[in-house]
Amino acid sequence: MIRLERRPQPSRLWTGLTPILAVVLTMIVGGIMFAALGKPPLEAIRTIFWDPLFHPQFAGYSRPQLLVKAGPLILIAIGLSIGFRAGIWNIGAEGQYIMGAVTGAAVGLAFYPSDSVLLFPLMVVAGALGGWLWGMIPAVLKTKFGTNEILVSLMLVYVAENILASASSGWLRNPEGQGFPGSRNFKQWPAVFNDELVANTGMHWGVLVAFVAVIGAYVLMARHIQGFNVRLTGEAPRAARFSGVSPARIVFLCLGISGALAGMAGLFEVTGPAGQISIDFGSGYGFTAIIVAFLGRLNPFGILAAGLLMALTYIGGELAQLMLGLPGASIQLFQGMLLFFLLATDVFTNYRVRFARKEVA
Amino acid sequence: MSDTLLSIRGLTKAYPGVVANDDVSFDIGKGEIHALLGENGAGKSTLVKMIFGLVKPDRGEMLLDGAAYAPGKPSDARLSGVAMVFQHFSLFDALDVAENVALGMETPPPMRDLARQIREVSETYGLPLDPSRIVGTLSAGERQRVEIIRCLLQNPRLLIMDEPTSVLTPQEVEILFQTLMKLKAEGTSILYISHKLEEIRTLCDEATILRLGKNVGTCTPREVTARQMAEMMVGSSFATPEARATEKGEVLLRCDKLSLPAPGAFGTPLREISLEVRSGEVLGIGGVAGNGQDELLAALSGERLAPKGSIWFRGADISRAGPIRRRDAGLLSGPEERLGHAAAPNMSLTENAVLTGARRKGLVRNGFIDWGKAKGFAEEVIARFDVRTPGPGVAARALSGGNLQKYVVGREILQAPEVFVVNQPTWGVDAAAAAAIRQALLDLAGQGAAIICISQDLDELMEISDRFGALNEGRLSPTRPVSELDVEKIGLMMGGAHDMEVAHVDG
Incomplete structure (x- = not known):
């Protein structure tokens, strides 16, 4: 009989080991799934994890994509992780990401065709503000009326998607676009185009900001009293109140930070890789970032690594669709498996397995 | 057989x-x-x-x-x-x-x-x-x-x-x-x-x-x-707390008809609680569990704010001040529940030192935590209160109940409170540790602090208190000097027969 026994303290070894174990298990079970789909499993795994970086033909294109994809994932996941540490479950980063992009783009387009160097920073601030405001809605409802932030933030994603649709086909539509939906293309507006900072690396402003956010989040959580209060609220809400932490302030802080970072990620995306506000701008980064945050153990540097890994499966997944004809859904399933195995193996952080002989009743 | x-x-x-x-x-x-x-x-x-x-x-x-x-x-x-x-x-x-x-x-x-x-x-x-x-x-x-x-x-x-x-x-x-x-x-x-x-x-x-x-x-x-x-x-002899005869000073903390609704369906409302404690004095509050002990502590610690004019510290109305401002003023408290209330179970003892000691011990500068100093404070508590643990890096939940109790009580006492409110300071603690905690409370009073000790252990209250009152359904009996009491009178106070004189006449 197998029994789980609670450890006196969370195991540090397992905290570090579970993500690796989860990746290995995902590869094994994912391989079985690919085999069941009639595709060569080893080749599929290699296509996902190896080819994007080292394939002689494709790597030149796909390697820069790694940072392009990882940037927003990391930036959003960092914001989410702070809330998750406090037990505040913002599931609606996708909505905040979209609203950040729409707000930032709208502010920028209002000044079209200005070439002021101040415009791009202004748009970044506007993007952050848009995401922040979208995060404040569940925060206010939670603190004033006790609503559940999981539901409210998730519902607001669908509201944001509708706003995005109306923006791209209506009030932000390119006046010179022959009636096609979609805003002006920022790639053709050098003053605000969020181009690669170094050619062929995928490194744009958003990636840089993501790296800064990683360091900032680490300092906040490990050294600053507010970060301590956030962790305390998540660990023991009553102890936090005893300590003097206001639960409402933590809700506003966490949803504010995650909203603002997601909004910034949206702005960097719309002015960079995406190029314009379009109806299909929301690409699921906000949801995937939830996986990234947990895969990275809610630790900033863990999230950095997890974001890169998840970006790899995105790019590798596309490559596998292209080269092996794997269905897109199977790639999503593969990513979902990663979170599933992570949460499953997570048990070993707090529990140890005991093999006891079967009892005689 | x-x-x-x-x-x-x-x-x-x-x-x-x-x-x-x-x-x-x-x-x-x-x-x-x-x-x-x-x-x-x-x-x-x-x-x-x-x-x-x-x-x-x-x-x-x-x-x-x-x-x-x-x-x-x-x-x-x-x-x-x-x-x-x-x-x-x-x-x-x-x-x-x-x-x-x-x-x-x-x-x-x-x-x-x-x-x-x-x-x-x-x-x-x-x-x-x-x-x-x-x-x-x-x-x-x-x-x-x-x-x-x-x-x-x-x-x-x-x-x-x-x-x-x-x-x-x-x-x-x-x-x-x-x-x-x-x-x-x-x-x-x-x-x-x-x-x-x-x-x-x-x-x-x-x-x-x-x-x-x-x-x-x-x-x-x-x-x-x-x-x-x-x-x-x-395995060795322990010291029984000494009785003291210190001068009682000015009133440090006063509650004036403090009333608060019940926090939840199974909580107890506080009803017109009036009390005062003086410098150097220990006020013991007895009563059967669930008669408002937790609620009284939460009202005094600042976790729940009280109506204006009901709690006074050194003559200033602190009813609307939260825990941080009360701590800054010198009113410290120790809740009954060690894990999850007085301490965060999964956090280390060092982190738990920051929980209440952040400001009085200067563990935070410009918003940043001085972890070295926090560790030093945790080590000081561990050493002074004989907390048995491998070190301050251990999670609070890994300590036995008595050791954690020594830690959370010691953490407050070493911050030199002017008023210390504590609920069940020796609950589930062995005799030697309980004696040490009681002695620490008496020493604190000896240094001029006012102490409110809420406890269900009557022997403990008789041992350390100068005055005694009992909670019953959220009401506090009039407080009386311990020397005037015996177990029967206390039982009556705890049972809610507050006006003992009348009871005597009837009997």
Whole structure:
């Protein structure tokens, strides 16, 4: 009989080991799934994890994509992780990401065709503000009326998607676009185009900001009293109140930070890789970032690594669709498996397995 | 057939880093009340958990009535006739008594039969209890009765009781003892765990004393003094708190008709509580658990804000100030619940030092935590209050109850409070640690602090308090000097007969 026994303290070894174990298990079970789909499993795994970086033909294109994809994932996941540490479950980063992009783009387009160097920073601030405001809605409802932030933030994603649709086909539509939906293309507006900072690396402003956010989040959580209060609220809400932490302030802080970072990620995306506000701008980064945050153990540097890994499966997944004809859904399933195995193996952080002989009743 | 019911032979259980039980052997006779004594961390809990099938021993064996006994889970133990009443009750507040009893049984009978059985057992053993009452409305003593009746319905041969009297009024303790004596007369054996040595001397036939996981001796409690037993427990003599005669100074904290609605469905509202404590004075507040103790602490600590004008600190109205401002002013507090309220279970002792010490100890500069300084403060608490732990990096939940209690009380005391409000400072703490904590409270008062000690341990309150009041349904009786009181008057105050003079005239 197998029994789980609670450890006196969370195991540090397992905290570090579970993500690796989860990746290995995902590869094994994912391989079985690919085999069941009639595709060569080893080749599929290699296509996902190896080819994007080292394939002689494709790597030149796909390697820069790694940072392009990882940037927003990391930036959003960092914001989410702070809330998750406090037990505040913002599931609606996708909505905040979209609203950040729409707000930032709208502010920028209002000044079209200005070439002021101040415009791009202004748009970044506007993007952050848009995401922040979208995060404040569940925060206010939670603190004033006790609503559940999981539901409210998730519902607001669908509201944001509708706003995005109306923006791209209506009030932000390119006046010179022959009636096609979609805003002006920022790639053709050098003053605000969020181009690669170094050619062929995928490194744009958003990636840089993501790296800064990683360091900032680490300092906040490990050294600053507010970060301590956030962790305390998540660990023991009553102890936090005893300590003097206001639960409402933590809700506003966490949803504010995650909203603002997601909004910034949206702005960097719309002015960079995406190029314009379009109806299909929301690409699921906000949801995937939830996986990234947990895969990275809610630790900033863990999230950095997890974001890169998840970006790899995105790019590798596309490559596998292209080269092996794997269905897109199977790639999503593969990513979902990663979170599933992570949460499953997570048990070993707090529990140890005991093999006891079967009892005689 | 011998007259030994349970024979324990060389039980050993090791956890990583600590041997909880090391070759423990003793016998419990049939119809015997056997006391199990020991400091916190001496291994009492582990031992009874092995007997009850919650923990598997690494080595050693047990014989129940001469037959090998190795329960793999509590239901095995129950089937063999071993029942246990835990220190912390596992009852559902929203369900009634009969439903709660049914939930703890292997094969509950139909509800109507069960209610009848509960009434029968409660009458037979003098444990008044209505099966249809909702558990959330019961006092701690009544809740304990639910647990006991749940055990008795299964006709146990051995009943294990973990610190049963820690939540009872003197009157309730009397009832419990009568029940236990009756069970004993019927041949049921009882393993009785307690820190209260006098209690063990009146009740128990035999006592086994554990120290650091080893059996250090068995004695007949009636033939030795409480002090001798305590010394066996701790292995050295401990100091009984000294009485002091300090000058009482100015009023530091005053409550003026403090009223607060109940925090939840099962909380207690505070009703017009008026009190004052002076510098150098210890105000003891007694009362049966659940009569507003937690609520009073939360109102004084600032966790719940009080109506304007109801709490005054050094003449300033602090009713609307939160915990941080009250701490800054010098009003510190220590809640009853160690894990989850006074300390965050998964955080290290260093982090838990920051929990309340951040500002008074200057552990935070410009918003950034000085971890070196925080660690230093944690180490100071550990050293000064003899907290047994490998170091300040250990998670709070890894400490035994008594050690964590020493830590959380010490953490506040070392911040030099002007007023210190503490709830159950020695709950579940062994005699030596309890004496140390009480002495620390007295020393603090000696230095001019005012102390409000909320406790359910009357001996403790009599020992350290200058004045005493009792909470009953959220009301505080008038406070009186301890010298004017005796156990009966206290019982009356706790029962809500606040105006004792009138009661005397009537009587």
